[in-house]
Amino acid sequence: MNHRHLLPEEFDLLLDDEVGFGVAPLREHARECEQCRAQLDDARVVVAALEELPQFSPSYGMADRVMAQVPVFVPWHVAARDSAVQFVPRSRLARVAAVGLVAASGAGFTAAAVWLATRGDLVGFATDVAGSHLRSAVAQELQSGAVTLFGPTVMDTLQHGGLIGLGAIAAGFLLAATASAFGLHAIASAARRRA
Amino acid sequence: MPPALDLANLPDADVVALAQRGRDAAYRELVKRYERPVFSLVFRMVRDRELAEDLTQDAFIKVLQHIDRYRPEFKFSSWLFKIANNVAIDHLRRRQLDTVSMDGSPHALTSDAVESTSFDVSVREESALERMEAKELGSAIETAIAQLRPEYRSCILLRHVEDKSYEEIAATLDLPLGTVKTYIHRARHELRGLLEHLKQ
Numbered sequence: 001m002n003h004r005h006l007l008p009e010e011f012d013l014l015l016d017d018e019v020g021f022g023v024a025p026l027r028e029h030a031r032e033c034e035q036c037r038a039q040l041d042d043a044r045v046v047v048a049a050l051e052e053l054p055q056f057s058p059s060y061g062m063a064d065r066v067m068a069q070v071p072v073f074v075p076w077h078v079a080a081r082d083s084a085v086q087f088v089p090r091s092r093l094a095r096v097a098a099v100g101l102v103a104a105s106g107a108g109f110t111a112a113a114v115w116l117a118t119r120g121d122l123v124g125f126a127t128d129v130a131g132s133h134l135r136s137a138v139a140q141e142l143q144s145g146a147v148t149l150f151g152p153t154v155m156d157t158l159q160h161g162g163l164i165g166l167g168a169i170a171a172g173f174l175l176a177a178t179a180s181a182f183g184l185h186a187i188a189s190a191a192r193r194r195a
Numbered sequence: 196m197p198p199a200l201d202l203a204n205l206p207d208a209d210v211v212a213l214a215q216r217g218r219d220a221a222y223r224e225l226v227k228r229y230e231r232p233v234f235s236l237v238f239r240m241v242r243d244r245e246l247a248e249d250l251t252q253d254a255f256i257k258v259l260q261h262i263d264r265y266r267p268e269f270k271f272s273s274w275l276f277k278i279a280n281n282v283a284i285d286h287l288r289r290r291q292l293d294t295v296s297m298d299g300s301p302h303a304l305t306s307d308a309v310e311s312t313s314f315d316v317s318v319r320e321e322s323a324l325e326r327m328e329a330k331e332l333g334s335a336i337e338t339a340i341a342q343l344r345p346e347y348r349s350c351i352l353l354r355h356v357e358d359k360s361y362e363e364i365a366a367t368l369d370l371p372l373g374t375v376k377t378y379i380h381r382a383r384h385e386l387r388g389l390l391e392h393l394k395q
């Protein structure tokens with residue numbers, strides 16, 4: 001028998017049921033040495049009592065109380081995926097039909113794009129016709145808007161007077177704007193002086 | 196609406212991942228899964244049921260509010276116990292600061308008056324209320340645990356009630372492994388001494 005009594009950390013190795021190298025001689029010593037065995041038994045009683053301690057339950061509704069104070073943050077990519085998932089049909093048959101519909105639409109659009117690409121001259125001609133129609137429609141709308149705003153006389157003068165008529169109208173507009181600015185400035189100065 | 200998952204059968208890491216993706220049910224599952232062990236640890240640390248409920252709630256709120264910071268290389272339970280233990284220890288420290296005036300009354304004029312109004316924190320006596328709370332916890336072992344230093348208490352509870360390894364306890368409490376072993380050894384030794392009277 002080894003006459004050295006067990007050291008504190010050696011008791012811990014036995015209490016923790018360690019199985020590593022060097023534990024077997026300690027166990028043997030504890031079996032043979034009455035003093036160490038008594039100490040180990042006492043310690044084992046304490047450990048057993050600790051391991052039998054029950055867990056306590058908090059009062060009902062802990063999760064609700066916690067969640068009332070925790071804002072749940074949903075990342076944008078998860079929110080986007082969840083929104084997309086809402087549109088996916090539940091039944092297998094409906095999902096197959098939806099996939100078929102999407103595939104057919106995709107194929108249709110692709111075929112149309114390929115057909116247009118191979119008919120470049122036709123597309124050019126159609127674009128020209130549509131462009132000239134659009135230009136004349138816009139010009140007509142602008143002219144009718146200007147007649148409504150300035151009256152037919154001004155428009156007539158503009159059309160017949162050319163650049164001279166346009167210059168006269170612009171000069172009149174600038175004169176009126178300058179006079180208005182000076183008038184407003186004079187009123188503001190007078191108000192400041194009174195204050 | 197995302198498809199319903201059987202959260203109860205998922206490992207912690209998966210439930211945490213779902214919580215990080217904003218699943219309310221995953222948050223609840225984490226609370227449900229750990230409310231008893233966390234509450235038990237905190238209750239045994241502070242020995243007041245109402246207070247333990249509040250501190251447990253605070254610990255869960257802290258964990259769930261920062262769930263995005265959780266790193267999966269650590270065990271979720273270690274992270275949770277670490278926060279719960281810190282909450283309890285902080286409370287115990289605050290309570291000691293609030294209730295113990297170490298330097299005596301500021302109005303004391305003589306050395307006798309200073310001495311009579313001061314406390315020695317190293318010989319902190321258990322109050323009648325604390326004894327009553329310890330009794331509420333039950334057996335002699337509970338009373339004995341209550342008399343350990345808070346650091347020893349955390350270690351011994353994590354080791355023997357929560358069945359954590361020394362390494363996990365060291366990670367949970369941010370202590371060196373050697374310190375954890377020493378604390379557990381001293382806690383066991385003190386408990387043996389405190390329960391000695393039961394042998395007769």
